[in-house]
Amino acid sequence: MASFHHRIKSGRKGSAKEHAAYIERLGRYSDREDLVYAGNGNMPDWTEGNPATFWKAADTYERANGAAYREHVIALPNELSLEQNCALAMRLARELVGNKPFQLAVHAPEGSLGGITNLHMHLMYSDRVPDGIGRPPERMFARYNSERPEDGGCRKDSGGRSPMVLRDQVISTRKKIADIQNQALEEHGLNARVDHRSLREQGLQRRPERHLGPARIKGMSDSEKALFATLRATGSAGGPPRSATLATS
Structure with a gap:
């Protein structure tokens, strides 16, 4: 999705x-x-x-x-x-x-x-x-x-x-x-869809992805970044229950 x-x-x-x-x-x-x-x-x-x-x-x-x-x-x-x-x-x-x-x-x-x-x-x-x-x-x-x-x-x-x-x-x-x-x-013939509802409303058990912020990411090692990217891809990059935010610039 x-x-x-x-x-x-x-x-x-x-x-x-x-x-x-x-x-x-x-x-x-x-x-x-x-x-x-x-x-x-x-x-x-x-x-x-x-x-x-x-x-x-x-x-x-x-x-x-x-x-x-x-x-x-x-x-x-x-x-x-x-x-x-x-x-x-x-x-x-x-x-x-x-x-x-x-x-x-x-x-x-x-x-x-x-x-x-x-x-x-x-x-x-x-x-x-x-x-x-x-x-x-x-x-x-x-x-x-x-x-x-x-x-x-x-x-x-x-x-x-x-x-x-x-x-x-x-x-x-x-x-x-x-x-x-x-x-x-x-x-455009794509199967992907977005859902505006919260994870709970969608019936999903995983926690919202934790927003790290530019400063924290800058302080991470390459291996830590790779690990978090992998967790994100599998839907496991959660954290304390909170609303997911969009890091924009």
Whole structure:
């Protein structure tokens, strides 16, 4: 079975443009040579198609206590070719964010253990939902005016949800991601499938794989790395019960 990993993150006002440069390996991140695909969509006309302009405006005009961006970090199935995975990344972006402004990047760093490529995507998007009203950047990120939408900012598609509703939304999103990936695998004639459920929900007894982290891996000997890679391949690289995490860059 192909691996499933998904994380949801958010960034405070003032961090969006820098994070966008990070995922697209621009500026001080240009020495990282693992970017294999970049794209964006639904950008307002005033950005002229440049996502950096959008994120700079979000950093400047978003409300002080508001998130400037949200992000999905998603592992992509190694069973697909690079070209197929890049198409899958854009498909996931369109399905997950709808008509909201977004920027995505696909990274393909070589894994620290076993030499397996850790192919994954970063999907940054705005909570601001376009409604067909043209707004300059300073107004787009203003507070929404339900009585006179043209006098306020775009409505934010977040907030006001109970913890239970948020939990259900996360589960639904994870299932949607898995379904889209499985559709792509099937379309390309592959038998591999991903499963968004926990190991317990899948009825599996093995413990989640322990996330070692770059620092710990760096301190391991070659023989220790080889042993852990073997245990990983056999599904025995567990550790104390905890949620598995995706080591991304």
